[in-house]
Amino acid sequence: MxxxxxxxxxxxxxxxxxxxxxxxxxxxxxxxxxxxxxTPGGGVRSLPLTLPGxxxxxxxxxxxxxxxxxxxxxxxxQDYGLHWVHPGVPLAHPLDDGTxxxxxxxxxxxxxxxxxxxxxxxxxxxxxxxxxxxLVSELLSSLRPPRRLDLLARFGLRGVLPASxxxxxxxxxxxxxxxxxxxxxxxxxxxxxxxxxxxxxLLGLLGHAVGWPVAQGGSQRIITAMLACxxxxxxxxxxxxxxxxxxxxxxxxxxxxDLTPHQLVRIQDVDFPGTYRRSLQNYxxxxxxxxxxFALDAPVPWKAAAxxxxxxxxxxxxxxxxxxxxxxxxxxxxxxxxxxxxxxxSLFDPQRAPxxxxxxxxxxHTPAGSVADMSDLIEEQIERFAxxxxxxxxxxxxxxxxEMEGYxxxxxxxxxxxxxxxxxxxxxxxxxxxxxxxxPDPRVYLCSxxxxxxxxxxxxxxxxxxxxxxxxxxxxxxxx
Ligand SMILES: Cc1cc2nc3c(=O)[nH]c(=O)nc-3n(C[C@H](O)[C@H](O)[C@H](O)COP(=O)(O)OP(=O)(O)OC[C@H]3O[C@@H](n4cnc5c(N)ncnc54)[C@H](O)[C@@H]3O)c2cc1C
Numbered sequence: 470m471x472x473x474x475x476x477x478x479x480x481x482x483x484x485x486x487x488x489x490x491x492x493x494x495x496x497x498x499x500x501x502x503x504x505x506x507x508t509p510g511g512g513v514r515s516l517p518l519t520l521p522g523x524x525x526x527x528x529x530x531x532x533x534x535x536x537x538x539x540x541x542x543x544x545x546x547q548d549y550g551l552h553w554v555h556p557g558v559p560l561a562h563p564l565d566d567g568t569x570x571x572x573x574x575x576x577x578x579x580x581x582x583x584x585x586x587x588x589x590x591x592x593x594x595x596x597x598x599x600x601x602x603x604l605v606s607e608l609l610s611s612l613r614p615p616r617r618l619d620l621l622a623r624f625g626l627r628g629v630l631p632a633s634x635x636x637x638x639x640x641x642x643x644x645x646x647x648x649x650x651x652x653x654x655x656x657x658x659x660x661x662x663x664x665x666x667x668x669x670x671l672l673g674l675l676g677h678a679v680g681w682p683v684a685q686g687g688s689q690r691i692i693t694a695m696l697a698c699x700x701x702x703x704x705x706x707x708x709x710x711x712x713x714x715x716x717x718x719x720x721x722x723x724x725x726x727d728l729t730p731h732q733l734v735r736i737q738d739v740d741f742p743g744t745y746r747r748s749l750q751n752y753x754x755x756x757x758x759x760x761x762x763f764a765l766d767a768p769v770p771w772k773a774a775a776x777x778x779x780x781x782x783x784x785x786x787x788x789x790x791x792x793x794x795x796x797x798x799x800x801x802x803x804x805x806x807x808x809x810x811x812x813x814x815s816l817f818d819p820q821r822a823p824x825x826x827x828x829x830x831x832x833x834h835t836p837a838g839s840v841a842d843m844s845d846l847i848e849e850q851i852e853r854f855a856x857x858x859x860x861x862x863x864x865x866x867x868x869x870x871x872e873m874e875g876y877x878x879x880x881x882x883x884x885x886x887x888x889x890x891x892x893x894x895x896x897x898x899x900x901x902x903x904x905x906x907x908x909p910d911p912r913v914y915l916c917s918x919x920x921x922x923x924x925x926x927x928x929x930x931x932x933x934x935x936x937x938x939x940x941x942x943x944x945x946x947x948x949x
Contacts, residue, residue, distance in 0.1 A: 474720040475499045477938060480712045481727025481917065483511025483879065487695040488540050488928030489725045489916040492935035494702035498942065501719065502704065505711035509696060511727070511877055512885065513926055515687030519764040519864035522823045526688040527876070528760075528885065529926045530812045530830045531781050533559070533675035535691065536682055537605045538927035544698060551694035552685040556780030556817045559681035561773070562651050563854040565786055569773035570648045572676045579677070586645035593627070593639065594674055601678040608671060609922045611933035612896065612905065628667030629892070632656075635666040636788050643787055649673070650791040651783030654808050656890055657755050657834055659799045660792045664892040681781055683812065686820040691926065714738050715913075722945070723938040725914040727931065729754075729879050729887045730899040733915060740910045748900035752919065755890070756798050756834050757870025757883020759807075759843035763829040764864040768816060770857045780817060784809040784850045798834045803841050807833035809850045826863070837882035839870045879917060886924030887917055898923060906934035907941070914938050 476498035479490045486502060487509075494500045508514055512528035519525065535541050536553060560572035573579045576594045580587035597604060600620055607621045615621045627635060632653030636646045653660055653669030675681070684690045696706065710717070714737035718724060726733050730749035733739065741749070771777055785791040785808035794804035812830040815821035821828045831847055844867055851858045868876060870883025879887050888894060898905060899919045906914050916934030918924045 472719055475501045476721065476942060477723040477725060478503060478718050478721040479725045479727060479916070480718075481505070481511065481879070482509035482692070482706060482708070483727050483917065484513050484691065484695070484926045484928050485916050485918060485931035485934075486511070486725070486727030487692065487699060488931030489727070489935040489938075490704050490931075491544070491695065491699050491702065492932050493939065494699055494704040496939055498939070500699070500704040501721070502699070502706040503710040503712055503718070504706065504708045505878070507709050509706060509708055510689060510692035511879065513688045513692050515689035518762045518866040523764045523826070523828050524687040524821050525762040525828055525866070526812075526814070526830055529688055530814060531681050531683060532691075532926055533672060533679060533681045534609075534925040534927040536679040537601070537675050538609060538929055539606050540928040540932045546691075546694040546698065549694035549697040551690055553682035554685045554814075554818045555680045555682045557778040558775070559676040559779065560781045560783065561776040561779035562648050562783045563771065563773050563776055564643070564647060565853070567772045569771075569775050570644045571775055571779065572648065572673060574677060574680060576677050583645045583648070584642050586640045586642045589639055590645055593670065594677060597624075597674050598677060601674055605675075609927055609929040611936075612921045624667070624670070628670055629664055630666040631663050632660040632665040632669050633792055635669070636660070646788040647786065647791070650788035651785060651808070654783075654785070654791055654795050655810075657884075657886060658889070658891055659796045661796070662891055664895065683780060683814040683818060685818055712736065722912065722942060723914060724912055725916040725931075725934055725938060727879075727917045728915070729881055729917055729919040730915070731881060732878060739913055742909050745900060745909050748897075752899050753889045753894060754837060754881045754884045755886060755888065757837045757839055757880075758832045758873060758885055759835045759839070759841070759847070759870060760832040760868040760873060761844060761847055762866045763831070763862055764822070765827040765829055765861045766863050767825075767861050768827055769813060769829065769851065769855045769861070771855045773854070776854070777816065780812060780814065782811045782813070784811060784854055795834065798836055801836045803835065803839070803843070804833075805846075806850060807843060807846050809833045809847050811851070835870050835883065837870065837884060839883070841869065842867065843869075887919040888923070890923050895921070895923070904937050906937040911941065
């Protein structure tokens with residue numbers, strides 16, 4: 470290991486680790502990133518998982534949060550080769566009657582597909598359209614005292630509700646209820662839990678405000694662009710360095726861990742008092758995922774033709790069915806009909822597969838650590854809305870929840886959000902502290918999605934952690 474001295478070492482090269490590194494390097498600090506695996510990127514890699522010539526997004530594939538993130542918007546990643554591809558429709562939610570609810574870019578067009586709930590949908594979404602940027606920067610903040618308390622309070626009035634309550638009281642028809650249930654189920658919590666409505670409203674709003682794009686050529690391009698940007702600023706990265714002790718690191722004034730709390734407490738020589746260590750040990754992880762990738766010889770034959778215009782699909786039918794599936798998973802059972810999140814990037818991005826062929830990305834929620842094979846159930850859900858789908862499969866690849874953790878140690882038990890995202894842990898992520906990124910060891914910071922604002926590819930956890938480290942580096946510098 471090089472003995473050069475750095476201002477900051479970042480352990481882990483997921484989007485938050487790299488966002489932290491870029492934020493520090495941009496401030497003129499010397500930075501080294503150490504990644505345990507041979508390839509950088511954490512949850513944002515693309516690989517030919519099925520057949521040669523097919524590029525599959527191993528984890529993250531769709532980026533409304535990346536598109537809206539103040540971190541991503543603040544840097545010219547397009548100059549480093551990152552191009553967002555926008556499907557004609559961000560999201561489709563097919564139903565058993567052969568039609569589909571469409572989340573279109575326009576609120577008004579979306580409302581038109583919701584029948585008698587069209588007005589109620591507009592009343593929920595339209596007021597936010599003029600303020601989405603201010604709202605998003607509050608929701609993706611570091612929990613500091615809000616700048617726009619008025620907006621946050623207004624959002625909170627509905628967002629704090631269980632999605633099931635919002636769905637029952639705000640909408641009367643099956644279409645709007647199904648749409649909101651699918652959006653809210655991204656929380657990976659039972660829809661009866663307080664705060665799940667916030668996920669549904671935010672993701673719907675982002676569909677209208679910025680879209681749900683994919684990255685041209687595969688998600689890995691996001692990491693390639695971040696690395697090019699980092700290297701241009703003088704930052705360095707070494708891969709294949711799984712860090713187990715602070716002693717593994719070169720001398721540095723700050724160390725930022727893109728890890729989750731249970732991983733951090735296992736790092737040797739980190740000096741934490743018992744109370745903080747216990748808080749980290751008590752940190753709660755959520756349910757897992759079962760992930761599938763397909764190589765197809767033709768597009769998915771959706772019953773509702775409009776589904777072919779959408780980048781992402783929610784397969785789960787009615788809101789009651791989605792609520793049941795999510796409740797079952799939370800209670801440790803396998804759902805009979807899982808809620809399936811699916812993306813079909815090759816319809817909009819020819820770089821994903823050989824000409825005329827296609828890739829398909831899908832996952833469902835499972836109990837934490839489950840080794841169950843959900844392939845049949847996922848394929849049955851796709852067949853339900855696209856009869857004949859199975860005949861188009863050339864090859865498939867799967868990860869169960871335990872394999873997901875093997876692929877990326879941050880997905881503890883297969884939890885892709887690096888910790889339960891309920892209201893309690895929203896304010897104590899990873900522990901109850903004024904500055905959630907700093908730790909009692911003044912050199913050590915946490916910068917992963919186990920800190921606010923939580924899961925998703927937005928880089929804001931890394932950005933806020935780097936700002937926290939910079940504050941201390943500046944104070945220390947002045948003290949000299
Ligand atoms: C199936 C799936 C689908 C998803 N879909 C989406 C989506 O469509 N859109 C979206 O926004 N998000 C999605 N996500 C979530 C997204 O991938 C994560 O929220 C995001 O990657 C978190 O970033 P991070 O930097 O905090 O951590 P990670 O991306 O998990 O990176 C952590 C890195 O640290 C490394 N590491 C761990 N331990 C050590 C160690 N001891 N030493 C050195 N390195 C170490 C790991 O190898 C990894 O590279 C999905 C995730 C999965 C699994």
